[in-house]
Amino acid sequence: MLKKLREDKALQGTLLVSPTLLFMVGLLIIPLILTLVISFGRRDADGGVIYTFSLANYARLIGFSTNCSNGVNFCWDTLYVDIGLRSLVLAFQTTVCVILMAFPLAYFIARAEPKRRNTFLFLVLVPLWTNFVIRVYAWMMLLRTQGVINGLLGWIAGLFNLPFQPLDMLYTPGAVLVGMIYEFLPFMILPIYTSLEKIENSLYEAAADLGANPIFTFLRVTLPLALPGIVAGTILVFIPVMGTFIVSDILGGRQVILVGNLIQNQFLSARDPTFGSAASLILMVLTLIVTYFYTRKFGFGEEIIAV
Amino acid sequence: MNPYRRSPIIIIATVLVYTFLYAPIIVLMLYSFNASRTNVLFEGFITRFGPVKMVDSNVVQSPCGPFHWFCDLSKNREVLNAAKNTLLIAITSTIISVVIGTMAAIGMQRYNFRLKPFSQISLYIPIVIPEIVMGIGILVLFSQLFSLLNSAFGLSGDARLTLGIGTVIVSHIAFSVPFVTLVVQARLQGFEKSYEEAAMDLGANEIVTFWRVTLPMLLPGIVSGALLAFTLSLDDFVITFFTNGPGSTTLPIYIYGLLRRIITPQVNALSTVWILIVLCAVFFLQRLQNRETQ
């Protein structure tokens, strides 16, 4: 037996991979299949699962309904589609803002002296390693009606003797956007930095020698070379934003409902695991589709590893 | 000389972004010295030392002076328990992930077998699906599985299978392993097989070759993977939220719980402690990095 082990390369390979594969199948594939099965079930009166085959949950998600008010045979209720769109829009807004903010910083660090580079980089790591929940709480303190920002603005208004009405910032969709940006900004800085760092100084010099102005250099040299980093960063930002519920929970006052909140609610207060499973799977499919088309166009971004 | 490095736009933008990154953290840390218990407005520092005295909802005197909330925190056994759990879970899941992840990376990179494409794809899945989908899936799995096993075997009392530290560790391994595997695989890709071949030519058998040649060269990749797994586990909220049980609360879950109650500056004190620990860790890392590059 042992001899076979020594000779059979394929067997060796399989054995090496098997523990990992076991975890992947057991804790990823099987749960996903189970989620799929449950999504076709119905809930009973007390919130349990009745295993049957019914597309009712998916119909409800899309908004297809036969139970219409004006006697029409079927109509559309866009409630859940709206929630999905809201999440997509938020994810998109967050990603764009994060790219705009991360790029100058990553560029600055990449072009700084090598000795100082590490310091600047580590300054970015500190917020990244500070706990997720803590960072969301920090924004609560800044944004609330009697919080730091309003306090500062009020003090400034006082200096100029202007009347001041505190801004209504916390528990709004804007607060959720700011929270999301803050959470995911470091995830974009690092990949962009990694790809920018690879650009040699000589490239810029060559472009300057050939008479290119700054904007031209940026568009034709810097940006294309930074692209893998931007792609990797987008994957690291867009996907989690779609699924996060804690930011909208704490900063949105449980009023801003995103897909993540919807799913979490179904498993907790609304007691409909079948509907929650359906929503969860749709989210996953949506994310996979977006990722597929995105990486098809831009590549997978090896910088994801560098993070 | 690169003329664009000194561009004022870049410098201003950088300063603004760093301010954006650090302002909340600094405010957070400042408020951990807040005399006001309701922690809405900053009512100043606690300057007097002595037994605890309060005026309205401000603490005016405390045995620990301005560090009142830190002392408060140290008496909080739930925090220490949560910290202990968090570390235990992170260390255990990291060690196991690194071992099986490295094995898998070597298997994927060096061998060909039928399950290889399937394995590669299944490794990418946890990276591209939102955490909540994975968390929900695992919760559903454990709930159904445990109900089934508990009734089938008639388990009761402490023998019952339930959500707890075990389930959390197992789930953490599940999301860490792909990252470890991919990182080590990337390292293996740029690896010169010639070293190994040379060693074998010189008479070393496979095991010695692995131990003395392959592993040391893989080490930076393994360590990166380990750090990544450790960080992911330490900071994880979503998956732990769905898989934990009584007594297995981790720090992120605990802090979330604190935010749902009366928020005293104790939360800030906890945050400050965490931030300081991170700062020290990053500082160590930098010193190490500098020593290596010299």
Place this chain on the structure above:
Amino acid sequence: MKQTLIFRFTIFFLAFSIILSGCGGAQTTSSQSITTSTGFTCPKPANESKVTSKELNIFVWTEYIPTDIIECFELVYGVKVNKDEYSSNEEMYAKISAGGTSYDLVQPTDYIVSLMVRNNLIQKIDKTQLKTLGNFDPNYLDFDFDPGNEYTLPYQAGTDAIIYNSDKVANPPASWKDLWDPTYAGRMVFLDDSRVVIGITLLSLGYDVNSKDPAQLEEAKVKLTELVKNIKLFDSDSPKTALIAGDVDLGNTWTGEAVLAQRENSSIEYVYPTEGAIIWQDNWAIPTGAPHIDAVYAWLNYSNQGDLFYLMLKEFPYTNPNKAALDFAKSADPELYKQYMDSPITNTPKDAIENGHRIEDVGEATTLYDQIWTEVKGGN
């Protein structure tokens, strides 16, 4: 090299934890008296019970158990108490019914008790082991949701009514219907509780708070959708926080939260609406398959002692069904007792009780309520 980094990392964490655990902590001064870390002297248990379990897992509402009670129990019986929290009955029910949990005690509100009994999620109380049933005021026992108290023991009772900051609200609301006033837009906090909020809407329309009629519920859904636009924040964890911080000016909350808010800001008022407030009672229940039964009864007996349970009046002042606790407070802390009895919040006036409504299990219609809640909160 990098191995030493991880090594240093770990050492640092450990060192820090050791330092932290060094400061503070409870002391046992002598074999006579045990004190908690806040300086509270733990009373001796009136009924000695042998406890072999090392842990007790309780699943309770947020901000509902004084830390001194937990600490005293841990010190006296040498049992570690693991506390997990929830902020809605539905959340608690979902976790318990999903299986795979090992809680010893939960705190269901009246209406969800019958649901849990029906689904075999809680077990009968062994009256022979329970010594403190006599501590309770008979007015809080033997309700419809648990005749004869077979499954539950009262914990706290109270009302859901309207709360507002009289400094900020010029035209205070007097009825549920008033809350739809557009001048309140963006200034309200509501409990994150489907039955309560939908119930309030039903009451404002003049319907029964436990209506099962789909037509009435549909009407309530439409009306509630208007209200949700004006609600700034849903919070069942700590509704008073937003009020005290000034992020909201009025809303709907429970007894205890109102009292605590009033203590921080005396201009906060609690008013029973004309349509009638919602009356409720939270109870202790033992989940089926609880692993540490002996610790459970030790807890139920010890924590309900008058000289320990009176701490609720101080920390989480709801309406207290534990007569022994009230009697103890009368003699040991008359100031506290007077506050409790004088306040119309904790000592609900008779007419408010008579006018009030109790939420009940609605059986099949629960699905409708849950669905309305999802849709109403999702659409914005």
